[in-house]
Amino acid sequence: MPCWNYLPAEIKQHVVKKLDFMSRHSLRYTSHLDRLIVDSTPVQLPRVRFGYKDGKYLIVIYTGVEKFLRLEFEIDPSIDKNFVIVHKSENSCNPKKMTTKFVPFLTVWHCAIMHLKSLLAHKSIKINSMEWDVFPEDLKNFLAMQVIELLDGERFRTNEMVMRDHVWSELCPFWETVCNKEELKVIRQLGLIIDKRGLVPVMAHQLDQYEDGKQYSITFMRMHLSLQNFQATYNNFIEAVKNYVDHLQVVTFKFFDKKKSHIMDEGMELGNVVVHPHKSECGNFIYNVNKKYEQHLDHLKTIKCDLGPFCKRCSDPFEYWYYQNFPRRVLHEPLWTDFILNIGDEKTREKLRTNVLQHEIMMENIQKGNKKKTPEIPSWGFKMIPSDGLVYPVYPVNRGGLVKKNKKRKYKRREKEITRKSGEDVVMDEREVDKMEAIEDLDNMFDSEDNVDISEDETASEEPAPENIPESDSSHVRDECLTDSEEKPEEIQTAEPKITLRNLQCIVLTVLFPISVSIILYFVIF
Incomplete structure (x- = not known):
């Protein structure tokens, strides 16, 4: 059967497309050829977060x-x-589900940025979307x-760059150096104002400015x-539109819930700003454009849904899930909440934490009645490690007692061979005694239903094996072996072998044949 090395490159690329992100990353560092295969197979990630705060760095893929x-x-x-202490987790922010690893780096920023480069800086x-959760000063x-x-x-x-x-x-010198300038289309500043009367955002106001092909x-929210x-x-937003006429600016108020929207009259003008309200099946909008760019409203009127990632029906499933769960950071990631503008309001923050916790407990109770999900296999590099750092041995499963029976048959056969070779008395050396004790340990292990971990205390408490077995015990072992077998072994003949004519012929041929061949070759050559 052909192995991985003999597969053609096209088949390997199809395999790489099916791999998860960390398996792909691991394969890339296996060999030079596998690196070329992985680099030639594109992959798309919906979002990446990089953060820094109080000497700690964060990477979320x-x-x-x-x-x-x-x-x-x-x-x-x-x-x-x-x-550097690295806390790793997969699909969870729960500290109990994190594994900790110590990496020999002198500076934490060097370790974090090198991990970011190694994982993501590839063509x-x-x-x-790449989100940078850092203070402007830092x-x-x-x-x-x-x-x-x-x-x-x-x-x-x-x-998209999210800041x-x-x-x-x-920001311009930074993203021009860090990102591919031709592929970057949107630079976004993001913020959230939380409230204790809800769990998800209900509206968003957005200011869009178009310049040099970038938004x-x-x-x-x-x-x-x-x-x-x-x-x-x-x-406040209208004042920004009034005073800026160098490039196109559009201020949009998006209401996700139609019942809680504040729609103005169509065709309303505020100074040199044109207001255009728009209603759709997904939500309500209010567009505000400077009179200089009023023709741009014709394009906006043709858009059926402009809620973007906030529409459950029209948006990408990941984007909708991400922004709906954005306020839950107050509970799951209390350190990384700087995108929340009013995080300093203690009463609102604690009340929202309580509401989110109660909602998640309620959802867990509802899901308990559902069918159990198949356990997911952890990604490469994110497997749970025991707290003591040891890898315990995994013993084979004793299916139907077959393993136990095979072990018994094997070592019973060994006992019979020892009995035949030794004649009347059985005297085993120290290695044979260790083997017999190992048989008993295996029998005890397979009799139990669960695997037993071997600890140092148990091994230290065992007594050393005796050098020899007494003659009385050895004869008892021999008698048991003989009674278990169907036929007793025949007596071993100790007489010396006799010299026969056939043996003499073999000796003569082995000695004379090479001599005769060498003589014939000598005369033929010379």
Whole structure:
């Protein structure tokens, strides 16, 4: 049967397409040929997060709905300054489901950025959205320089860069160096205003500006919006549109719930801003454009659904799941909540945490009645490791007692051979005694239903095996072996072998044949 090395490149590419992200990454470092196969097989990731806060770094690679790989890096001086602690988890932010690994790096930023480069900075990997959860001051002072230095010319292929409240002029040199400029289409600033009266966002206000073939967006999501707050927010965005005429700007208010929307009259004008409300089956919108770019409204009127990732029916399933679960970071990732603009409101934050926890407990109770899901196999590099760091032996399953019976037959046959060779008395050396004790241990192990872990205390408490077995015990063993067998072995003849005519002929041929051949060759040659 042909192995992996003999398969053609086309078949290997089909196999690589079916692999998960970490198996693909592992195969890439197997050999030079496999690296070429993996690099020639493109893969697309829906989202990647990279964060820095209080000396800790975060990498989250999303591979699908409710599927992600999470890495968190830190250095704990109380443990060891020369090792970086890496907390790894898959599809969960629960600390109990994380594994910890110590990596020999002197600086945590070097370890985190090198992992980011090794995993994602390849031409074969395309990222839909890359989210940078960092403070503007940290990115400006040191983080941008560190990322650019360690990437060493490598770039990320991404369609969208998602940042916090940064200044556009400061971001341009960074993303031009880190990302592929031709493929980057959207640079977005993202924010969320949480509220204790809901669990998911209900509306979003967005400012889009188009310049040099790029879309610069500012998107703020809200979980509740009163008429008073809506009017204040609306006035702030309208002022931005009034005072900027160099490039096209569109302010859009998106209402996900039609019952809670604040729709204005069509054709309404506020100074030099044209307002166009639009209703659809998915939700309601309010477009605001400067009079200079009023013709752009004709294009906006043709859009059936402009909710983007907030529409359950029209959006990508992953994007919808991601933004619906965005507020749950207050519970699952309390450290990485800087995208939430009013996270400092303690009462709102704690109330939302309580609501999210109660909702998840209710959903777990509902799912208990459903059929059990098949256990998922952990990805390469994310398998759970015992707390003591040991890999315990896994013993074979005793199916129907066949393993036990085969072991008994094998060692009974061994006992009979020893009895035949030794005549009347059976004297076993230390190795034979160890074998017999191993047989008894195997029998005891297979009799039990569960596998038993071998600990050091049990092995240390065992008494050493005796050097010889007494003659009385050996004869008893021999008698048991003879009674178990159907026929007793014949007596072994100890007489010396007789010299026969056939033996003499064999000796003469073996001696004279090479001599005669050499003589004949000598006369033929000379």
